Amino acid sequence: MKHTTQLPDRRPLRDRTGAATAAAPSPARTTARRRPSSQQWAAWGFLAPVTLYLALFYAYPLYRNIDLSLRNYTVRSFVQGDAPFTGLRNYLTVFDDPTFAPALLHTVVFTVVSLVFQYAIGLALAVFFTQHFRLSATLRALFLVPWLLPLIVSASTWSWMLNSDSGIVNAALHAVGIGPVNWLTSPDWSLTSVILANIWIGVPFNLVVLHSGLQSIPAGLYEAAALDGANAWQRFWRITFPLLRPVSAITLLLGLVYTLKVFDIIWIMTKGGPADSSTTFATWSYQLGFGNLLPAFGPGAAVGNLLVVAALVFGLVYMRVQRKQGLS
Amino acid sequence: MTGVVVTRHNRHSRTWWKTAIGLVLTAIMLFPVYWMLNVSFTRDQDMRKSPPGLFPTDATLEGYRAVVDQQLPYLGTSLVIGLGTVVLTVALAAPAGYALAKLRPRGGGLLSFVLLAAQMIPGIIMAMGFYAIYLSLGLLQSVPGLIVADSTLAVPFAVLIFTAFMSGIPGELLQAAKTDGAGAVRTFWSIVMPMSRNAVVTVSLFAFLWSWSDFIFASTLASGGAHQPITLGIYQYIGNNNQEWNAIMATAVVASLPAAVILVLAQRYVAAGVTAGAVKD
Structure with a gap:
């Protein structure tokens, strides 16, 4: 999934919120009272389009969606808009559906396995790319490619690579003596296949964010640890990993929110089947x-x-964590 | 002088193996991209060969000919929708960013919170809501409808970028403009906007890329219409003739061009956008 994040610790204090600078010299309340009302008018004049936009194109579709879920819609009543109100019956139908349990399980497995591998691979690569060597920056930039490609491109490429008869993956397995796997057409493998593609797409995001988090760890710490005789492995687990925890939390939480809603890759590769x-x-x-x-x-x-x-529950946790880190 | 050269040379010769590992890792990561290119040049009769050819030895342009013959209208539609999304996104987000960064609106914190939360709504929800609304408004299968829907992918992110960026513009400058008698609109247009060029570039790149790549809105709101974007072009290709994978992969290559252009020309903006907020001039 395409997503971006805000790193709390990389921004100068004054950038964090407009209010931070404003509130600094005097308590917030007096500042608010002293704000000239003409400026308030101007401010909300500038904000009016986006506010209206949020109401029309976020709040209203959300409202329509809740309304849809509480009525018994057919194609006819969908057009005419006179569907009878049925309360929570749609939700009960969904809970009773035989697809509910597998869908829940797959959502959890897809999200957790994707996140674990994206984070682990992203972190390993980020640590690798913090070292200075020729072409380091160029190669790191090339790692962004999977993240920039349209999902339909990535998904259809993976579909063909995983094709049972003519795919390169089965050809490679055959070369080492493993029989063909029906990646996309066997119920045992389809979830693995879409997770594989999703990990590939998500690694660049983890790499870039974690790499930028690594930059803010002072190099002096590593030098001191090296002088004290800590080897590379100890330096990673005693310094890098603990100090990276805030950025890791942000990365994983945001990844969680966005992995939950992944649709394109699965639909294009297997249609859920x-x-x-x-x-x-x-x-x-x-x-x-x-x-x-x-x-x-x-x-x-x-x-x-x-x-x-x-998504919103985990989103709120994310915002809480981010705010707490912003204040500390 | 020679000493410096020698040390530099030593340093590089000591790290050459890291470069080698880096190259191998990058090659593994980009293998699917290479494979897409390879298949796009493969002849029909070699497509089902076992094992598949690792290099396009008998390269053909059949696939790309199919793109030119069949996919140009889709590409054109995507271009129009992408540009429309960019204009709409910047027009909505830049003034909002200015107000949030510099004018200290009452309730601005709440608005920022709503924008963050809006980013987390799953696309399928938005698509279903838009579908219901567009059905009653008669906006299904229309280009403006798709532009508005696609802009929801970018607007919250764009406001955050503009706010972060414009916070860095010195207040004295805006105060000076005010003293000279410039109103808020004038200040915004003549001072803030020209100084925010980098933010405009970052936002435009992402808005274009996300709109160009959008599949979920396209498939729910534009499917079957006269103007369909390239993502639907590829999707229907896969559904209709899953024999001509060179044509499918050639279309995929062409659809990846904006991403390639962005990576080559504007890589620093991309990295800046991923770690939004680290945006600095």
């Missing part, structure tokens, strides 16, 4: 709403809303 073996909440929601001839907008929206709740 075969037989729901790689379906997650995101693809299931799409499947219900748009994937069948007869759309089930109500249950689709209900599944989506469960996803929103999960």
Whole structure:
């Protein structure tokens, strides 16, 4: 998933919030009272478009989605807008659906396994690239490529690489004496395949953010540790890893929020199949709403809303952590 | 003088193996990209060869001919939608960033919070909501509709970037403009915007890239319409003729060009954008 982060510890204090500079000389309340009202008018004049935009294109679609999940929509009533209110029945339908348990399990496995590998590989590469050697910066830049490619490009390339008969992956396995694996067409392997592709896409983000976090660890610490006889392994576990914890927390939390909602890769590679073996909440929601001839907008929206709740819970944790780090 | 040269030479000869490891790691990481290129040049009759050819020895341009014959309208649509998204995003986010960074609006903190939270809403939710709204407004399968939907991918991020960047503009400068009688709009347009060129570039790059790469809005809001973006072009290609993988991969290569251009021309903006907030002039 494409995402970005804000590193709390890399920004000068004055940049953190507009209010930080404002509140510094005097208590916030008097500052607020002293703000000239003409400036307030100007400020909200500048903010009006984006506020209106948020209301129209974030709040309203969200509201429509909640409304969808609480009514019994058919194609006809969807167009005419007179669907009967059914309360939480769509949610009960979803909980009772045989797809619910597998979708939940796949969402958790997909998210956790992706995050663990993206973070571990990203961190190893970040440490490697902090060393000075020829071409270091260029190669690190090239690592960004998977992150920049459109997801449909990455997903279709992986699809062909993992093709059972003509894919390069099975050809390589064959060369070392392992029989062909039906990566995308076997229920045993489809989830592994989409996780593999997702790890590849997520490594660059982890690399860049963790690398920039490593830059803020003072080099003197390593020199002192080296003088005291600590080897590279000890230096990593005693210095790098603990000091990187704040940045790691931010990276993992944001990664979590964004991995939960990954849709494109799974849908393009396997459509959640075969037989729901790689379906997650995101693809299931799409499947219900748009994937069948007869759309089930109500249950689709209900599944989506469960996803929103999960994303927002972890999102709030992320913002809390980030704010706490910003203050300390 | 010679001493310096010798030490430098020594340092590099001591680290050459790190460069070698770096090259190997990069090659592994970029193998799928190479494979996409390789397949895009492979002839139809070699496509099912076992084992597949590691190099396009009998390279063909059939795949790229198919792109020119069939995919140009999709590419054009994506270009228009991408540029539209950039304009809309900058127009909405730059004034908001200025207000949040410099004008200390009451309730600005809350607005920033809402923007952060908005980034976390899953795309499928937004798509379903937009679908319901566009259906009643008759905006399905329209280019403006897709521009608005795609801009939701970039606007919250753009406001954050502009706020962080514009906070760094010296207050004395804006005060001086005010003393000279410039109003807020004038100050914004003649001083803040010209000084924020780098932020505009960063935001534009990401807005374009995300809109160009968007699949979920395209497939829900534009599917089957007269103007479909390139992501749908590829998707339908995979669905319709999964025999001609050279054409599919050639389209994928062409669809990757904006990413390649951005990486070559504007790499520092990209890294800056990933670690947003570390943006400095």
